[in-house]
Amino acid sequence: MKIRNKPIQNSASWSDTLSTRKAHLNALLKTINAGPGKASPIQTLTINAIKSEMTHIDSQLNRRK
Known part of the structure; x- marks a missing residue:
């Protein structure tokens, strides 16, 4: 069975993903x-x-940007 990652549909969703990841890392850093x-x-x-x-x-x- 082959698992494929769903492609990112547009750059806005990719930017949202990056921003969310950055926020998560920032929270880890504070911890x-x-x-x-x-x-x-x-x-x-x-x-x-x-x-x-x-x-x-x-x-x-x-x-x-």
Whole structure:
């Protein structure tokens, strides 16, 4: 059985998807940064990865404008 992803129908829905993903990542970032004290090395790596992904999403959204 072959599973196919449904193609995105228009750029507006793709922009909505990216915006939703960015909001989700932002919420995760706030959750990770919520703890008091110094961040562990794993937290630092996770925070940097999330920020990098958010930057990538921003560039994709700007390209679609």
